[in-house]
Amino acid sequence: MPKITRGAIYHAISRFFGVTLSPQHKSQLLKVIPQSVRTPDGKIAEPFVPHLALEIVKIFPGTGKTAEELVKELRNNDFVAQIDFKNLYQMLLNEGKVVLSAVKQRDLNARLLALQELIHDLGVNPDENRKIATRCLREALGYSGVRVYTLDLERGTWLHRFAEGEEGISRFVSPKVPAENSEKAFLSKLLQGEVSLEEIAQARAQGTYEWYQNGEWSYLYIPDRTRCPFVEYEQLVRDEKGDVKQERNGYGEGVAREILYLVFGKKGDKRVDVYLVNNWKTKKPLFSEKEQDIKLLRTFASALAQARNLAYAYHKLQDESVHDELTGVHNRRYFNRKINNEFIRAQRSNYPLSLLMLDIDHFKSINDTYGHQVGDLVLRKVAEVIKAIVRDKIDTVARYGGEEFAVILPMVNGGKGANASEIAERIRSEVEKIKIETFDFGVTISIGLASFPKNASNLAELIYKADQALYRAKENGRNRVEISS
Known part of the structure; x- marks a missing residue:
């Protein structure tokens, strides 16, 4: 079956909505349907279709078409791939056939069985995927020790996630910049492109280290850490001889010298996952038949990279479906669901629930006078002020529509002098301090407050009482907080 092209999908969407696609439409569709949510045959992966349909319908308002109808249309055109990550196993087996002739039959069979479990279990939870991948490296590929880190390339910090088959306590239990003359610091430089190709080629020829990049994953292999100028020798000694502070007994002199770093993340990613792999515990070399073992390692890495990308795309779409793109706060859809859940919880647990409705004063005048770009900047700054004042992960900030925001305050009383009114007044006061660079105008906000059960x-x-209180704040001169009676 021929590969389904992006043009074919666009044509079906155009026909469904009864419109001719403009360059702007195509640009929006390209953003909504990124390559990462499409399978090798060009279809759209099933887990993403409902989210995509919701976003695509927004591009064509007024057509009367629904997201559910679009999902049905895409399926009828056979543009949807029923994928749950298990079909990646077949790809894995196909690659395994290449390796089959060079690797011992029983060894490869055992590895492929373990890899089957990996691919079967992979999902959209990044932490679970990291654990499954670690189990695969140990059970399927035969490595004794694995440490998993997240590397923040912007800050240069490493964060230890977890380890299996490794002794001792990591030095990176909180984000930390590694020592300048260390393997971790050197790996960061490799990923940032700060090491010349000539130096990399020379190191490979001399057997100092090997650096391999393949778009979505990479590896740094060091056969003997004592031969590398960038190795932190103090830590090497701790690895081999032990260290009380790190609760490490030591693996023995000369044992902890061969090491492999597997990196998962594509160019431009701000954060990547790094798997530190070794055989220190078993005292065996990492590669018994290096060429064949590397091929199998690449097979594993390719499958994990694709699953990681799909998981990332899934969470990105989920995030976009509940957040306002301009301000970064939650959108109206999320607010409606959240306020309903919080109200049910407040009723059941008999605790107060307060709601703020906020509206930027004279916003239309700002847009008309200074332009929509300045208006957008005002919206973002107001959203930042609100988020900075409310409680993180407890309160909910949402863009209710246009220049209007809403704030859900669980377990907060209303009324004059109560917590909710104090929060509202702080927001009003801080918004009044907003300055827009190069423009001489002030920003103020009107706020309405209502509480349950008061x-x-x-x-x-x-919701009605909070909205009415907001209306009174506007009527009574703006830049004020009104509390529902």
Whole structure:
């Protein structure tokens, strides 16, 4: 079956909505349907279709078409791939056939069986995927020790996630910049392109280290750490002879010298996953038949990289479906779901729930006078002020529509002098301090406050009362907080 092209998908969407696609439409569709959510045959992976449909319908308002109808249309055109990551196993087996002739049959069979479990279990949870990949490296590929880190390339920090088959306590239990003359620091330089190709080629020829990059994953192999100028010798001694502070007994002199770093992440990623792999515990070489073992390692890495990309795309789409793109706060869809859940919880647990409705004063005038770009900047700055004041991971900030925001305050009382009114007044006061560089105008905000059970007995009444209080704040001169009676 021929590969499905992006043009074919666009044509079907154009026909479905009954419109001719403009360059702007195609640009928007390219963003909504990135390459990472498409399978090798060009189809759209099933887990992403409902999210994509919701976003695509927004591009064509007024057509009367629904996301559910679009999903049905895509499926009818056979543009949807029923994928749950298990079909990656077949790709793995196909690559395994190349390796089969060079690797002992029983060894490869055992590895492929373990890899089957890996691919079967991979999902959209990054932490679970890291654990599954670690198990695969140990059980399928035969390595005794694995440490998993997240490397923040912007800050240069390493964060230890977990380890299996490794003794001792990591020095990177919180984000930390490694020593300048260390393997980790050198790996960061390799990923940033700060090491010349000539130096890399020379190191490979001399057997000092090997650096391999393949778009979405890379590896740094060091056969003997004592021969590398960038190795932190103090840590090498701790690895071999032990260290009380790190609760490490030591693996024995000359044992902890061969090491492999597997990196998962493509060019431009701000964060990548790094798997530190060794055989220190078993005292065996990492590669018994290096060429064949590397091929099998690449097979594993390719499958994990694709699963990682799909998981990332899934979470990105989920995040975009509940966040306002301009301000970064939650959108109206998320607010509706969240306020309903919080109200049910407040009723059941008999605790207060407060709601703030906020509206930027004279926003239309700002847009008309200074332009929409300045208006967008005001919206972002107001959102930043609100987020900085409310409680992280407890309160909810949402863009309710246009220049209007809403804040859900669980377990916060309303009324004059109560917590909710104090929070509202802080927001009003801080917004008043906003300065827009090169423009001479002030920003103010009007706020309406209502609380359950003080002002409302049901959810609809709570929202209505907060909205009415906001209306009074506007009527009474703006730049003020009004509390529902």
